[in-house]
Amino acid sequence: MGIINSILTWVMQKRIHQIELFMKYPNEVQDELFRKLIVTAKSTEFGLNYDFASITSYDQYKERVPVQTYEKIYPHIERMMRGEQNILWPSEIKWFSKSSGTTNARSKFIPVSQEALEDCHFKGGKDLLSIYLNSCPDSRLFDGKGVAVGGSHQINELDPTASSYYGDVSAVIMQNLPPWAQFIRTPRLETALMDNWEEKLEKLARETARENVTNIAGVPTWTILLIQKIVELENKRNILEVWPNLEVFFHGAVSFAPYRAVFQSLIPSDKMLYWETYNASEGFFGIQDQKNSDELLLMLDYGIFYEFIPTEDIASDNPRTVCLRDVELDRNYAMVITTNSGLWRYNIGDTIKFTSKLPYRIKISGRTKHFINAFGEEVIVENAEMAITKACDHTGAVIDNFTAGPVYFDEGRKGSHEWVIEFKTPPGDLHEFTHILDSTLREINSDYDAKRSHNLALIAPRVHCVEEGTFYRWMKKRGKLGGQNKVPRLSNSREYIEDILKMVQETQTT
Template sequence: MGLINSILTWVMKQRIHQIELFIKYPDEVQDELFRKLVYDARFTEFGQRFNYSSITSYEDYRNRVPVHTYENLYPYIQRLMRGEQNLLWPTEIKWFSKSSGTTNASSKFIPVSQEALEDCHFKGGKDLLSIYVNNFPDTTVFDGKGLAVGGSHQINEFDPSASSYYGDVSAVIMKNLPHWAQFIRTPSLETALMGNWEEKIEKMAAETAAVNVTNIAGVPTWTVLLIQKIMELQGKPITEIWPNLEVFFHGAVAFAPYRALFKSLIPSDKMRYWETYNASEGFFGIQDQKDSEELLLMLDYGIFYEFIPVEELENENPKALRLDEVQLEKNYAMVITTNAGLWRYNIGDTVKFTSRNPYRIKISGRTKHFINAFGEEVIVENAERAITQACEETGAVIDNFTAAPVYLAEGKKGRHEWIIEFKVEPSNLETFSKVLDHTLRSVNSDYDAKRKHDMALIEPIVHVVEEGTFYNWMKRRGKLGGQNKVPRLSNSRDYVDDILKMMAEV
């Protein structure tokens, strides 16, 4: 173990005591944070609109300030992008995180304050390392460098007179990292911020192959492409190229469907996989136990949390719950108030609590990323469990998938239609489809009820597409790299029909 590794490991462990404090006093930490956020923003345009100066309790806040979507806040964000200030947050906003999202095709621009950078995004990155080294004290992760598979967009100006910039959240973070953090990461900043994904992956592969990479952070989909490109260029396995690689810090999409693929690419017993929950809007959770992928909800990052039971989302004024009001294994839409001026903002993700002491969560899906054409209410968590089980029973290794309903037609019943790209195809596609269907029935009683006796739904149809299909589809949509993700489920057939149309054109 080298000197730098020893020093940085010791430094990272010092944060553990503070993490233990918010674990022990979660309600007090969140209460104090709530009061500070409202107080700090009382003279902003938004704060004056809702008279923040007179808010004395959470009940005041909940009753006075409605839950907001991106569309609700966009008029403020648009003005911020043009250079106006003190609208949503009192300090200067000059950075915006560009998010394509998975609920629609338009881009979203999330304001990023200096407080959000330092107290949330940077802090989350450091805490990820702190928690990891606390779990693995003999790690040599700092003897080498961390490979960041980040945003594929360049940092661009909205308006030269406004001095405002945007990029994928990973690009915004990398552009603003302190010098010590730049020292322990790769590739070069110039390469990391390249805009053309295909050129970028070639350059990243060439630049990082000779680096002693000990850890990787990124989205599974794009990380796989980079590893494959490096092995192609070097003509040898990744375990020989990076013999000291020990951990992949992953997020953005569920990892279970990708686990077999990563094990085939990195066949090393010492390789570890560690989950995070970070997004354009903030850094929310970190896996804190080596034997569980549940995520510790990080409570001192300048984010105040509320949770809406998903069954209440259709109500005109759904009641949000405080952290101390949530129940285990219940599906909630997550609502955040942040130190970048997102006020009671529904981020579009759904979570379930697996523990209340401490507060641990798992991501269950998206509020608009589901199939409910026949009352089956299939969410992403259901789909990923079914896909994983079907792969395990048929020896398949999946690359990507999406699914949508086939709606009822005269003389025909409804069903679900899946488009799946495999790295290793199943031993028997019919068996794969049956396991997929059976698992969905076992984990979702609503789906099971609709499938019973083929009453409302018949068995799903599965299309197997050639390798590269999803990559080419994302490229055609201008969605390569970074935070862009293949939409897993949709109540609309737009994605499925578009892919089928592209396949027919080939």
């Protein structure tokens, strides 16, 4: 083991004791953090409006401050983007993380304070390495370099002083990384932050192919494209012929289950590890802390105070919330956060469920606006990913991407769901694939099963197989290549389905 690997591994593992402390005393850590956030922001405009100085308990806080959506908080953020300060948070805000906006067409801009960069995003990245190295003591992670597939950033044109910036959260983090972190990553920063994805992919591939890469971090979709490009340029059979010391892929943003077979074909090694994270524009929330697990440890000392909305209250204008100590296992909640960037009781739009309370571990179950419920079936992303994974497993299929939406009632026609799926390896029998997809949804979702019973409200789903590259062309058409951009898995409207099918039809007729 190299000297650099030994030193950095020792440094990283020193953090484990602190992680164990918040695992042991989670509620005390969250209570202390809550008080610190309130006191720090009491003299901001937001803090003065809600009289933070007189808030002494969580109950007072939730009675006084309403749960915020992006639409509610945006007027404050817009003023901050125009250069005003001390609105939501006392320290100067120079960076804004641009959300990919999977729940609607408009991008969202999330303030990123220096505290959030250091105590949340950077800390999360270091903890990811600490936890991984603690679980894998024989790792040689730092004998080589890490590849991060990120986005881009630009000057905030709303700011008359031109002293603030916005971009994908990956780009914001990468631009501000400390020197030691820049030293252990590849490619060059100017390449990593290019905004033209197709040109960037070529340069990423050429630069990183010559490095000793031991780890990759990124969204599965774009990482697959990078690996495929490198294998093609190097004329190799798989990426291990280019990066023989590759040992782990740190992934997040979307469920990994549908992509596992693709990665196993690109990285044919039973020693390769896949490590999940839960980070977003709003903060770094969870890290897989056990080998071969699909549970995430909720990180409690990152400057984020957590609340949770039971799913039955999500649509309410004044939803009921509970704090960490009152959550129940295996129940879906929408996650609400208060952060050291000035997000106050902000509903981030994700749904999670707790699998453990000592320590607090979670699974991501979907999006509050990312579902199909046109007929009362309440199909969430977690359901869809479980069903499509099982259908692939049973038919030998391998998927690249998918999305689904409803087919509404029409004269003489019952409703159904319509799926558009891009296969890397298509199933031998599409009818069997569709049957397993449908029957699995019925097994895991009683509302869907009730609507499908005797074709009462829903008939069997329709599945469209589209050629490879379809979703790439569609994302390019929408201006959402690379970075943190993700294909929307489910929609309660036909917007995405019809747009993709229209594009496919136009391609076939030209």
